[in-house]
Amino acid sequence: MSDERRVVSGTGVTPRAGVGEVVRYDPSADLPDPPAGGVDAGAERERFAAGREAARAELERERDRVAEAIGEEEAAVFDAHVQFVEDPQIESAVHEAIDGGLPAPNAVHEAFADHVERFEGMDGRMAERADDLRDVRDRLVRLLTDGDRVDLSSLPEGAVVVAERLTPSDTAQLDPERVAGFATATGGRTSHAAIFARSLALPAVVGVGDALADVPDGTEVLVDGDAGELVVNPTDEERERAATEDLADIRPDPVSTADGREIEVAANVGRPAEVEPAAERGADGIGLYRTEFLFLDRESPPDEDEQYEAYVEALDAFPDGRVVVRTLDVGGDKQVPYLDLPAEENPFLGERGIRRSLGPDADLFEAQLRALLRAAADGEGDLSVMFPLVATAEELEAALAKVDEVAAALDEKGVAHARPELGVMIETPSAVFVADELAERVDFLSIGTNDLAQYVMAAARENDRVADLHDPLHPGVLRAIRRTVGAGHEGGAWVGMCGEMAGDPDVTELLVGLGLDELSMSAVTVPDVKANVEATNAEAARELADAACAAAARDEVRELLGDPASRRGGQSE
């Protein structure tokens, strides 16, 4: 083993670098030799059935854990694995192999063999099914042989996991606080491991190929998820740079542009488990606290105290910051079992957001406001409350009247409460046109770019045929943002943005130039956006925004912004 420096290349999947010692990981279970005298077929069939049950239970537990830690979308892969475990073709192939004299684990291995090979031979997404099958097969074999798994959740501090491949369950066990990164021989940007790495902000390189086999256990390596390189035995200089760069990423304090304009950089939060990581990644506060998690996936609405506790917890996580809670935003696309939401021809143009809160869900709205006003008094940080999908000043007036009503009732009962900052989400073209009226009545406006782009461009986000139109860089959307910011400031309200656009590091300068006071995004991109704010000159940014708003077409805007790939330093997507 030489300690010479060398570089092996693969595909980088996160804009992060990390240094650590290689821990090789091989999850494949050893198969016992089949007994010479054949097997008791009945007993082996029962053993297989029990192993399958155990696998299903394990998959369901992992599914719930991943849904909580990373997200529903990533957890869905475990549903697919459950179906593979229960596949009738596999079952009959296993039974056949058992009848042919094999013990259950060997029979499982054999039953999967042809299918794995067949999927491996196909291209793209199909090859990923081969990974799924191997994952399911190894899980079954392990459970049938009582084999132990290397526990990836308790690796030594600073470990770099090196493996042929990492399954979704493997990757989900990695603790981003301890692990320095991982490298795999197989996989591409869209593989499960890559998606998980991005969710966990882990340095990772995938698709390194055979060269990975020559990287011995215990070697020091630098995983550069940006350049897509694994540096074996990095120089002291490289090591230091990787370590300090990542540390410098986290800016725990509020940041200003180079010429001194302070911009609040906050995180969007969809469930309580995301609050702490947001603080750790240096968010100044929470710019969008979605409350739907409290209401979805259950049979009855949450009570006031349960909500109160969730809000206080978020406020306590940001003692010097602001937490913007959005009141319940359901209807149309989001179903809630106990609300009996009507089927509508155009759900996105139907009864949703504040329209339901002022109509059929008035009781829920009142309970939520009570919980919020109480939390405003008891939590440490500053609470702001905003109303979704407001289209008219009348709706806002009605919502504000409800706040007054709830406050008076709490007063009467002698319950401690405080008046939070109040604001409106700007998502509809109408709200843009009456932004001045709205701003006069509230403390802040927050632009939801996903829905705003959808309504301004009249293009549904889910519809691939018009996906191209659903881009906030179209001058139509940019001018709506500019108009909102101007009207907000004139009315004395601060103006933020909490859509995906706010978290795109490529457009930070443009957004600063458009005059936004606050940007809120997924916690992962907070450090990048904070760094970009510090590198921006507010005056130059304003000129960029002027030019972008004057552009006739999106391509002109893109040209003004420069080539995204080069601006982002190679990080694509």
Added chain:
Amino acid sequence: MTEERTVTVVPEDGLHARPAALFVEEANEHDAEVEVGPADGDLVSAGSMIAVTGLGVRGGDEVRIVADGVDATAALDALEAILTTPEDELEG
């Protein structure tokens, strides 16, 4: 009673991870033998995840679903709904 219909698949990535899992689960829930395949090709068992994902069906493809059993209509309705719902709107 045998029924069949032809459906254009909406989820962009076709019958992969999540839509496929829901599809297979639903196929197994009804009192009917269900088969699925390309509009002009051989059919496979809709109750087998390996068989269904092995079809390599993508968004925009036309698939034929054939159901045989007392529950055939309900099975086809439910399966058609899964095939025509964009992936990010699928529940479950």
